[in-house]
Amino acid sequence: MIQLYSWATPNGHKVHIMLEECGLPYHAHAVDIGAGDQFKDAFLAISPNNKIPAIVDEDGPDGKPISLFESGAILLYLAGKTGRFLPEDVRGKYETLQWLMFQMGGVGPMLGQAHHFRIYAPEKIDYAIKRYTNEARRLYGVLDKQLGHHPYVSGNMYTIADIAIWPWLRSWKNQGVVMSDFPNVQRWFDAIEARPAVQRGIKVLADARKPLQDAKAREILFGATQYARH
Numbered sequence: 001m002i003q004l005y006s007w008a009t010p011n012g013h014k015v016h017i018m019l020e021e022c023g024l025p026y027h028a029h030a031v032d033i034g035a036g037d038q039f040k041d042a043f044l045a046i047s048p049n050n051k052i053p054a055i056v057d058e059d060g061p062d063g064k065p066i067s068l069f070e071s072g073a074i075l076l077y078l079a080g081k082t083g084r085f086l087p088e089d090v091r092g093k094y095e096t097l098q099w100l101m102f103q104m105g106g107v108g109p110m111l112g113q114a115h116h117f118r119i120y121a122p123e124k125i126d127y128a129i130k131r132y133t134n135e136a137r138r139l140y141g142v143l144d145k146q147l148g149h150h151p152y153v154s155g156n157m158y159t160i161a162d163i164a165i166w167p168w169l170r171s172w173k174n175q176g177v178v179m180s181d182f183p184n185v186q187r188w189f190d191a192i193e194a195r196p197a198v199q200r201g202i203k204v205l206a207d208a209r210k211p212l213q214d215a216k217a218r219e220i221l222f223g224a225t226q227y228a229r230h
Helices: 010-022 071-082 090-120 126-147 160-169 183-193 196-203 215-222
Strands: 002-006 026-030 054-057 066-069
Touching: 002 010, 010 071, 010 090, 010 160, 010 196, 054 071, 066 071, 071 090, 071 160, 090 126, 090 160, 126 183, 160 183, 183 196
Parallel strands: 002 026
Antiparallel strands: 002 054, 054 066
16 A cells, blocks of 8 residues: 655646556545645655655565655656556657656746746746746747657657646646647647546545635745744
8 A cells, every 4th residue: 555645736646646547556645735734743754855745655665665755756666666657668768757857857846936926926026927937838838849749748658757747737827828829738738637547636635725825824835934944
């Protein structure tokens, strides 16, 4: 059994979807990041960077439990555990990994900043809004070009690269993007969204999440609490 510690966010959804796609048994534990659950000692023991998601696989390598944090690392682990959603041939593997890193180093951080400065920042900073909105649109353009040549991000196979990127594009309106401007991304997005496991994955812990409206939750996520030593 896999113990999943997560929240209904894009990074959380990546692992929720992967678990559903792989058909692995798991138990989801809510880590309410707006309430500060990510700073509790029990969670920090498995995720020292105080970020969701994290897992504990009770049947890890050599039959011993293993804990993992960082969503990209978890996707790679689950792909290795099940032999699914990562090509076995060397070329296909690395073509997929480069797009996984594109998400980890580009799509996630840049779209996250677009969300923050457009929606959550306590003051509207025009430079930051333009900077990250333009970068979001650029990244969509990179994907649109790639998806003009292939049905999936890394080629002809649905992989962990698709699973990693797709949840971040669900909030395209908040990123200042017009999805119809990127028809290849739109086609791909709709195809991924239609997968039954994806629909199950985005429902995991969704009922527990509350809109980020109160000042205390925003301070916990974006203020001094985030930078205190834990």
